[in-house]
Amino acid sequence: MNVIVCVKQIPDPAAPGALDGATNTLKRDGKLILDDSDAYGVEMALQLVDKAGGGEVSLISMAPNGETAGLRTALAMGAAKGVLVSDPALQGSDALTTAKVLAAAVKKLGGADLIIGATESSDGYTGTVPEQMAELLGLPSVTFAKKVSVEGGVLKVDRQTEEGYDEVTCPMPALISVTAGVVEPRYPSFKGIMAAKSKPVEEVTASDLGVTPVGWAGAGQQITNVAQAEARQAGEIIEDDGESFAKIVGFLENLKAI
Amino acid sequence: MALNNVWVFAQVANGAPTSATLELLTKARSLSSSVTAFIAGDGNAAAAALGEYGATKVYAADTGKNLPGVAIASAMKAVIDGGETPDLVMFPQNYEGRDVMSRLSVKIDKTVITNNVDIVDSGNGVTVVTPIFGGNTLVSTTFTGAAPFLAAFRPKSFAAESAGGAAAAVTAVSVPDLGATGGAQVNAVHVEETTGPKLDEANIVVAGGRGLGEAPAYAMVDELATILKGAPGASRAIVDAGWVPYSYQVGQTGKVVKPNIYIAAGISGATQHMVGMKGSKNIIAINKDKEAPIFGVADLGIVGDVHKVLPKLIEALKGR
Ligand SMILES: Cc1cc2nc3c(=O)[nH]c(=O)nc-3n(C[C@H](O)[C@H](O)[C@H](O)COP(=O)(O)OP(=O)(O)OC[C@H]3O[C@@H](n4cnc5c(N)ncnc54)[C@H](O)[C@@H]3O)c2cc1C
Numbered sequence: 398m399n400v401i402v403c404v405k406q407i408p409d410p411a412a413p414g415a416l417d418g419a420t421n422t423l424k425r426d427g428k429l430i431l432d433d434s435d436a437y438g439v440e441m442a443l444q445l446v447d448k449a450g451g452g453e454v455s456l457i458s459m460a461p462n463g464e465t466a467g468l469r470t471a472l473a474m475g476a477a478k479g480v481l482v483s484d485p486a487l488q489g490s491d492a493l494t495t496a497k498v499l500a501a502a503v504k505k506l507g508g509a510d511l512i513i514g515a516t517e518s519s520d521g522y523t524g525t526v527p528e529q530m531a532e533l534l535g536l537p538s539v540t541f542a543k544k545v546s547v548e549g550g551v552l553k554v555d556r557q558t559e560e561g562y563d564e565v566t567c568p569m570p571a572l573i574s575v576t577a578g579v580v581e582p583r584y585p586s587f588k589g590i591m592a593a594k595s596k597p598v599e600e601v602t603a604s605d606l607g608v609t610p611v612g613w614a615g616a617g618q619q620i621t622n623v624a625q626a627e628a629r630q631a632g633e634i635i636e637d638d639g640e641s642f643a644k645i646v647g648f649l650e651n652l653k654a655i
Numbered sequence: 656m657a658l659n660n661v662w663v664f665a666q667v668a669n670g671a672p673t674s675a676t677l678e679l680l681t682k683a684r685s686l687s688s689s690v691t692a693f694i695a696g697d698g699n700a701a702a703a704a705l706g707e708y709g710a711t712k713v714y715a716a717d718t719g720k721n722l723p724g725v726a727i728a729s730a731m732k733a734v735i736d737g738g739e740t741p742d743l744v745m746f747p748q749n750y751e752g753r754d755v756m757s758r759l760s761v762k763i764d765k766t767v768i769t770n771n772v773d774i775v776d777s778g779n780g781v782t783v784v785t786p787i788f789g790g791n792t793l794v795s796t797t798f799t800g801a802a803p804f805l806a807a808f809r810p811k812s813f814a815a816e817s818a819g820g821a822a823a824a825v826t827a828v829s830v831p832d833l834g835a836t837g838g839a840q841v842n843a844v845h846v847e848e849t850t851g852p853k854l855d856e857a858n859i860v861v862a863g864g865r866g867l868g869e870a871p872a873y874a875m876v877d878e879l880a881t882i883l884k885g886a887p888g889a890s891r892a893i894v895d896a897g898w899v900p901y902s903y904q905v906g907q908t909g910k911v912v913k914p915n916i917y918i919a920a921g922i923s924g925a926t927q928h929m930v931g932m933k934g935s936k937n938i939i940a941i942n943k944d945k946e947a948p949i950f951g952v953a954d955l956g957i958v959g960d961v962h963k964v965l966p967k968l969i970e971a972l973k974g975r
């Protein structure tokens with residue numbers, strides 16, 4: 398079974414976010430890392446291929462500045478190879494354009510039995526890219542997967558819903574998006590990290606893939622204003638001295654909640 | 656531009672439109688005199704309520720065992736191909752909404768702007784407003800190019816208000832042959848049993864986070880919520896850890912809550928959590944770290960150990 402995993406490379410989420418003053422988009426010029434959200438997909442793919450007893454995990458990523466650090470992390474976990482679509486023209490691309498680029502990367506790899514993305518990325522969180530890819534590739538999809546197995550060549554997925562979950566079956570080839578916590582991502586071993594250095598990552602541009610227009614030209618939208626939201630007034634902060642519960646009781650009384 | 660025809664992806668639960676649906680209809684009717692609700696399943700049961708909140712027309716598609724995303728998007732595309740011209744299609748920012756808008760955006764090759772909290776039609780452009788950085792910064796984005804514009808809105812962005820409208824006229828539309836894309840089939844639906852008020856409708860929410868230390872400690876949160884006749888909630892950290900189901904999650908990828916009182920116990924206040932609860936009228940936070948970001952939005956902040964504060968609070972309230 399061959400699986401392709403979407404891996405987004407993002408600025409370290411621990412660092413405070415900033416907007417590029419010129420374009421009003423999120424700054425993505427520093428070192429990028431593997432989005433945690435996609436680590437679940439990589440792990441899921443490795444486990445499914447392992448269970449199937451054959452096949453490999455390939456990665457696709459789109460990043461404007463030739464970054465591969467996040468891809469290397471996923472390769473160190475055990476993926477076999479990757480395709481990086483990198484092109485200065487991609488700056489400012491919307492989710493639909495991103496999906497077109499990634500769908501073209503899937504085709505370049507010759508497709509797969511299964512394509513995995515995350516429910517949403519940590520920095521962009523539009524949460525539409527995987528489902529858009531499925532439509533572009535003409536595939537069935539199961540989004541928000543919280544449990545995945547393959548039985549007799551058919552996907553069995555518990556799909557998270559607002560009130561519980563649905564049991565869904567789906568023939569392959571297909572695309573799924575996985576939620577955080579679906580599996581426990583492994584830490585790359587030292588051997589894995591060393592091996593990742595020599596694994597192939599092919600770098601292509603959007604136009605190599607035949608996807609145009611991209612970036613601002615393809616976005617169908619334009620940022621027209623950026624403003625600060627009204628801040629909440631700071632309240633009263635007290636250290637617990639053993640009696641602070643009474644403060645809460647008084648607060649609730651004042652609001653006639655009790 | 657004038658929005659002559661606005662569509663809303665409508666959802667029903669237990670036969671009634673969801674609150675997110677009514678919020679979108681309320682906003683839609685302020686933007687346009689022609690509002691159409693597009694619904695999966697039986698439109699007749701919901702036609703009165705949808706009409707009351709501003710829909711003049713309902714398109715209902717029987718999606719069968721298909722996931723609604725691909726089925727509803729295909730039905731929408733078929734109606735557009737049939738000659739109808741929506742200028743704007745509004746979606747709730749939730750699981751089903753996301754699937755439908757993603758599929759539709761590809762089918763009609765239009766961008767979709769997600770995570771919005773407002774929309775303005777200035778006459779020469781339609782602009783949506785999206786909060787980023789935990790809601791501290793608001794970004795306005797204007798659609799360029801030709802309609803239809805696709806936009807998704809976070810729940811509770813608009814207040815739902817009845818317009819007293821008559822029942823909407825229902826038209827059944829069929830789902831076109833989905834081919835390979837329709838391969839996913841729902842075989843069983845599991846609904847978690849809950850008691851007490853719904854998390855996103857409760858007047859009081861008591862939410863717990865990783866600071867509770869371990870899963871059994873969540874019982875304190877549950878108990879406090881019950882005493883206050885509120886709903887229990889959670890940060891994603893303890894949902895991912897399996898302490899409580901996903902339906903408890905508050906935040907960017909969970910529920911948006913705006914109760915009168917929100918009590919956060921052992922929650923740090925990550926930006927993704929804050930976007931789901933910052934709109935609460937009154938916020939009480941208990942956290943042992945006085946630098947925790949949650950204190951930045953708290954009306955009453957207790958720097959202390961949840962294992963000391965909560966039992967005493969519960970005891971005091973029980974004694975009343
Ligand atoms: C794409 C994406 C989406 C996300 N969506 C959501 C979402 O919808 N909702 C959400 O909540 N999170 C979401 N997150 C996760 C978010 O970033 C945080 O990781 C999460 O909110 C942290 O949960 P927490 O506050 O319980 O845990 P922590 O951040 O670990 O905080 C625990 C807090 O408890 C305090 N504490 C420890 N012991 C005690 C004690 N004995 N008494 C009192 N206080 C104590 C600590 O000081 C600390 O502040 C998302 C993340 C990503 C990347």
Ligand SMILES: Nc1ncnc2c1ncn2[C@@H]1O[C@H](COP(=O)(O)O)[C@@H](O)[C@H]1O
Pocket residue numbers: 403404405406432434435457458459460492495499513514515516517518519521522523524525526527
């Ligand atoms: N630039 C990208 N490169 C690789 N995968 C991506 C990219 N953007 C989005 N994805 C995939 O789509 C998911 C949802 O992204 P988003 O729509 O940004 O929330 C991500 O978690 C990834 O799995």
